[in-house]
Amino acid sequence: MKLFVGIDVSSQELEACFMNADGDNFESFTVPNNLHGASHLRDRIVVAADKLAVSEIHIGLEATSVYSWHPAMYFHQDPALRERKTKVFTLNPKLICKFREAYADMDKTDRLDAWVIADRLRFGRLTTTLVMQEQYIALQRLTRMRFHLVHNLAREKQYFLQNLFYKCNAFTTEVDSSVFGHALMEMLSEKFSLDDIAEMNVTDLADYLRDKGRNRFPDPERVARCIQQAARASYRLSKVVEDSIDLVLGTSIESIRSIQKQLKDLDKAIERILDGIPGAQCLLSVPGIGKVYAAGLLGELGDIERFKDQAAVAKYAGLTWRKHQSGAFEAEHTARIKSGNRFLRYYLVEAANSVRLRDEEFGEYYRKKYNEVPRNQHKRALVLTARKLVRLVDVLLRNGQLYTPRRKVNSAKN
Template sequence: MFYAGIDIAKHRHELCLVDETGKPVLQIFIENTHKGFEKLLQAINGLEVAPDGVRFCMEATGHYWLALYCHLKELDYKVSVINPIQSDALRNLYIRKIKTDEKDALLLAEMLRLGLAPEANLASETVMKLQTLSRIRIEFVHQIGALKNRVLGILDRIFPEYPKCFSNVFIRTSKELLKRYCEPEEIAELDISELTGFLKQHSRGRLGAERAEQIQALAKGTFGINLALDAFTLELRLMVEQVEFIEDQIAVIEEAINQVMEEMRPSPDTPYRHVLETIPGIGPVLAAAIIGEVGDISRFPNAKALVAYAGIDATVRSSGQFEGTRNRMSKRGSPVLRNSLWLAAVSARRFNPERKAFYELKCSQGKHSSVATGAVARRLVHLIYSLWKENRPFDPNYTWSPTNPNG
């Protein structure tokens, strides 16, 4: 048996092959191309060994490992993919701090030879679709948040009273007003009947003369600056248009997510597409994100393993007679999964009576709201694991009975 460690990079990878004793027998670099892959195969064929006689190990470095992984799996090679955190931990065992591509490749081969790198398998195509769509959606949501903060920053300069005009600066009527009349002076000089008509049109009749008079009065008495006003108003209009553009893109992504989730419906007569959607606090978008990050639930032996994978488990500090009491959330797992579970917990503590009672109990014990929400998230993971593993929908009369009350 031979063990090959591959240090992944963007343009070329470093490969180190060792035998069962750990002795290096081959060390080459391969380009991240078809030509480089052929070079790898020729080197392996020179050893005159079958595909089951060679195992590969590589780090999940960005997305650069994916192509090589897929091509190796197509030829029935066993491939292990590890988190860089794992290899860093082993590298730190050595006294001398040496980090080169050759050393890293040898380290990966040794991890494989010692049985520290289990074989990896890619998720199904459906799961990969959900993962890709959910991640880009989250990225776009974060972009919108940043753009909205810039819009509010501009308004603080030129029209600080504007947020008082609407319940939310970013409702449809408000955005249309900011795109059409960027300067407070324009609103102040506008005929009140024209402003009233504009508001009625874009609010579908919900806003009228009273709101128009309020907005105009605030515009006339604004404490905003006039310095570089044309530049600020241009930026304001462009930022609002950018928010709307990304919101439209998010709607397209969510429609694509719904189509993929529809593929997972057990049968046409089933009212839900996945058991996760039956849990209060988890809708199609959050369900898709969780499924995309978890993949196959059967790869987790228990709910605690899923909690750890999400990074919502507590860190443990203990030495001798010392026991740490201020333990924090580890945050060592999937950030997308952790964020999705957190949002689901926030929703569950409002709409699920059992979760709400548990959250209020934690708060009554002096726990901070964030700590109590984290506890709700961990309990929610236990429920998710149970329902998903058994493929049964949520039952409102379900009673959670943990083996560990603090789990």
């Protein structure tokens, strides 16, 4: 016999519902969403489990932002619950919402939500327990913060270029975008006017770029001439507007530098945790998967044994296509599911794009899929290549083996 505990989570309270295998609700109550409330709920679960002599306890919570994380981890790690073979599930709210639709005209209350969650647990067929070990959670927090900062950096650079157009509107057409970096930011932060840049000696400007760019420009003289050409071709601003734009550019530059420094600190912390996680070397052995992609994949996947097989991993990432079949008809073109872990999907797609450039097998597969359709070739081929990468990642992590190019790996045993 199993005990099913559905918990509706809010920022303030945990609404619990105890249900047996027959679907009978024999206890419902509310506790605060804090350590004392979770401890009291744990005690009630233990008492009920011992009274009913259950063989297993299933606890389910909706993944409601950050509110469900602490209770889920508490119940997952509690020694008394572990002794009683407890599994903790954090459920996608969409799953619960669709399950609720089977009950016509049901009211929407916290107590009924807890009952629906418990009944969904009783129904079973849940692919994975989504509570991960602490090392994976720590890595996930870092990689998601890095994801956030990278997108902020791209947005800040775009904002910088928009304001740069006011100061030097010909920059985007005359200067290669690859020169955007430390040297250009140093030049603009020192508030050179367009006339100052236009009148500088090309050799002096090239030396300035060489120094500030740390000798990263392959041809500093050419870059210097392009910058001067852009400065001479641009509109001139009044003093008051130019001062304002200089201040905006300077502020944007400081934001960019701050984000870049934060990214370096995060990368060091990610590398420290990654070195101690099993499976990291398996992913790093794949050409094109570096430490950033390996950390992102492991941080979202956790222990691969949480998933039944590679198909479950693909579904978790949202890289699954619905089938549409009726009688003898079966649709050739179907839509990808819109659910799934968007962070895992992001890292799989980005990693697939990198791997297909470095591995012959993945490159051939990408080109084959690219040539199959007349529209959206790259996007479609890349997503399908990511789906192929899921199979490789699953095999490597499940078997603990390194990737050997041009050699087929054995399928993992389910």
